Amino acid sequence: MTSMLIGYARVSTNDQDLTAQKNALAALGVSRQKTFTDQGLTGTNRARPGLREALAACRAGDTLVVTKLDRLARSLRDAKDIVDDLTLCEVKLSIGGSVHDPTDPIGRLLFNVLAMVAEFEADLIRARTREGMQVAKAAGRLRGKQPKLSPVQEKHLVEVYQRGEHTTAQIAELFSVARSTVYRAIKRAGDTAA
Numbered sequence: 001m002t003s004m005l006i007g008y009a010r011v012s013t014n015d016q017d018l019t020a021q022k023n024a025l026a027a028l029g030v031s032r033q034k035t036f037t038d039q040g041l042t043g044t045n046r047a048r049p050g051l052r053e054a055l056a057a058c059r060a061g062d063t064l065v066v067t068k069l070d071r072l073a074r075s076l077r078d079a080k081d082i083v084d085d086l087t088l089c090e091v092k093l094s095i096g097g098s099v100h101d102p103t104d105p106i107g108r109l110l111f112n113v114l115a116m117v118a119e120f121e122a123d124l125i126r127a128r129t130r131e132g133m134q135v136a137k138a139a140g141r142l143r144g145k146q147p148k149l150s151p152v153q154e155k156h157l158v159e160v161y162q163r164g165e166h167t168t169a170q171i172a173e174l175f176s177v178a179r180s181t182v183y184r185a186i187k188r189a190g191d192t193a194a
Contacts, residue, residue, distance in 0.1 A: 003061040007035035010055040010071045013143070014040040024067045028097050042074065055082075060090040069095050069114045074122040079115035083108075148177045149185065157182065158189040 007030035010023035013180060018037050025035050034057065038050035049073075052103065058064055064086060066072045073079035086093055088101040091094075094100070095114065101107040136142035157175055161182070168186075172179045 003063065004034060005030045005063050005065050006054050006057050006059050007065045008037070008051060008072065009035065009067065010041065010050065011046065012040070012042045015123040021071065024096075025065055028065055028067075028094065031181050047081050051082075055085060055089075057092040058086070059065055063092040065094040065096050067096055070118045072120060073115065074118060076115045077120045078113075079111070079118065082181055083111055083115075084177070123132060147179050149175065154188070156186045 005028070007022075007025035009018050009025060011018055011021075016039070018039060022032070022035060022037070026032065036050040036054035036057070038048040039053050041048045054064060069079070073082055083093065083102050090103070091118070092099050092101050093111065100111045102111065102139075133142055148153075153175065157171060160171055160174070167176065168182045172182050175182070
């Protein structure tokens with residue numbers, strides 16, 4: 001039986017495009033029929049249908065091909081679990097054309113180094129995102145979720161509730177909001193009155 005190349009491509013959001021990765025996999029010799037994809041799933045999420053299908057398609061002697069390691073995994077633990085699965089099935093891993101044999105000590109070392117770099121990169125992205133959000137919040141550009149009701153509408157809602165003519169479900173329907181919004185408005189009114 002001849003060995004096959006099985007491709008895997010992933011993007012984190014539905015807005016991103018898989019075309020560049022698919023083209024790179026094709027250039028590495030992976031057929032379109034043997035390319036599995038996930039769109040809108042992060043690398044830290046192991047429950048990825050495309051990855052599951054790609055791993056299931058691999059047989060002993062095959063090679064799983066990805067364009068970059070961070071497309072396969074974003075944490076060292078996840079990368080190690082995937083490599084352990086590949087090792088158990090006697091499947092090699094090709095990262096951008098560089099084949100790493102998980103049964104070879106040098107291949108394992110190189111893979112672990114690459115996995116640590118991918119996890120470090122993911123940690124840097126998270127840190128930069130948190131830092132950017134703090135700066136935006138301090139500058140008043142990040143205010144969080146906007147309230148469903150204006151202050152005038154909220155005051156009117158509380159007045160309707162205090163009259164006791166309607167249930168909270170009816171009030172929610174009248175103002176086109178969820179009952180939880182009604183409860184929060186009533187609680188805020190009670191907190192300010194106290």
